[in-house]
Amino acid sequence: MTGIDGKVVAITGASSGIGRAAAYLLAERGAHVVLGARGPERLEQIAEDIRVRGGSASWRVTDVTRREDLSALVETAREEFGRLDVLVSNAGVMPISPLDDLRVDDWDLMVDVHVKGLLHGIAAALPVFREQGSGHFVTTASTAGLKIVPTMAVYAGTKVAVRAICEGLRQEAGPDLRVTVVTPGLTATEHTLGMGEDEARARFGATVAEVALPAEAVAGAMAYAIEQPATVDVGEVVVRPTAQA
Numbered sequence: 001m002t003g004i005d006g007k008v009v010a011i012t013g014a015s016s017g018i019g020r021a022a023a024y025l026l027a028e029r030g031a032h033v034v035l036g037a038r039g040p041e042r043l044e045q046i047a048e049d050i051r052v053r054g055g056s057a058s059w060r061v062t063d064v065t066r067r068e069d070l071s072a073l074v075e076t077a078r079e080e081f082g083r084l085d086v087l088v089s090n091a092g093v094m095p096i097s098p099l100d101d102l103r104v105d106d107w108d109l110m111v112d113v114h115v116k117g118l119l120h121g122i123a124a125a126l127p128v129f130r131e132q133g134s135g136h137f138v139t140t141a142s143t144a145g146l147k148i149v150p151t152m153a154v155y156a157g158t159k160v161a162v163r164a165i166c167e168g169l170r171q172e173a174g175p176d177l178r179v180t181v182v183t184p185g186l187t188a189t190e191h192t193l194g195m196g197e198d199e200a201r202a203r204f205g206a207t208v209a210e211v212a213l214p215a216e217a218v219a220g221a222m223a224y225a226i227e228q229p230a231t232v233d234v235g236e237v238v239v240r241p242t243a244q245a
């Protein structure tokens with residue numbers, strides 16, 4: 001299937017920021033979207049908004065750190081729409097800090113959400129994609145994994161791991177499956193708007209609000225990869241603000 005219209009797309013981290021922008025954009029372009037995140041209220045609201053606009057959406061409470069939740073998200077897609085064409089593994093957290101602070105619970109959380117969360121998605125969707133003979137993994141990495149800076153060692157490490165796992169998956173996927181990594185730079189979402197003004201100025205020479213990409217720019221990169229013909233695999237798209245060094 002080429003294009004976006006009619007595809008069934010499950011998205012983790014769909015209640016905010018990049019995942020929410022992807023849900024709206026893909027639904028507007030005819031996808032059936034299945035939204036996952038931990039909090040039900042926003043998921044329900046976004047799904048309702050999409051339906052009011054004439055789109056097709058469903059949702060399920062999903063904690064990506066729980067393997068069974070990813071299986072249930074994939075099952076929801078199959079029960080409601082008959083198949084799963086794309087899994088967008090996008091859920092993320094950013095409790096960054098210097099290693100000296102020893103915030104080991106935060107380290108665990110980032111590993112659990114980004115690395116294990118991705119693996120849980122692969123475990124849930126790969127057998128389905130194999131059975132269908134088609135499927136597309138789209139995963140959100142970060143430019144933090146391309147240029148390592150202080151305070152972001154663990155976050156960056158998990159995003160480097162995400163790229164490595166996706167590259168291995170791509171090589172093993174064979175001719176029928178597609179694997180895309182979308183690598184955003186600074187993007188204006190709840191993830192980053194909580195960053196202190198001073199910290200943002202020190203890092204980017206301006207506040208987050210002044211330089212960051214809109215989440216829609218990253219969603220657009222996801223849509224670009226998804227809409228390609230089935231034999232065209234967009235491996236990685238890096239989207240960063242022009243002001244980001």
Ligand SMILES: NC(=O)c1ccc[n+]([C@@H]2O[C@H](COP(=O)([O-])OP(=O)(O)OC[C@H]3O[C@@H](n4cnc5c(N)ncnc54)[C@H](OP(=O)(O)O)[C@@H]3O)[C@@H](O)[C@H]2O)c1
Pocket residue numbers: 012013014015016017018019036037038039062063064065090091092093113140141142143144183184185186187188189190191192
């Ligand atoms: N913003 C940036 O500058 C930037 C740059 C590069 C990469 N990224 C990456 O982009 C992705 C999306 O981030 P964002 O910027 O859009 O952040 P955001 O606005 O904070 O959204 C994060 C989303 O992830 C969900 N989430 C968090 N923990 C989860 C869990 N355990 N299970 C399921 N869902 C979970 C949140 O919903 P609940 O809390 O309800 O679960 C929310 O929907 C992340 O992977 C992030 O690392 C962001």
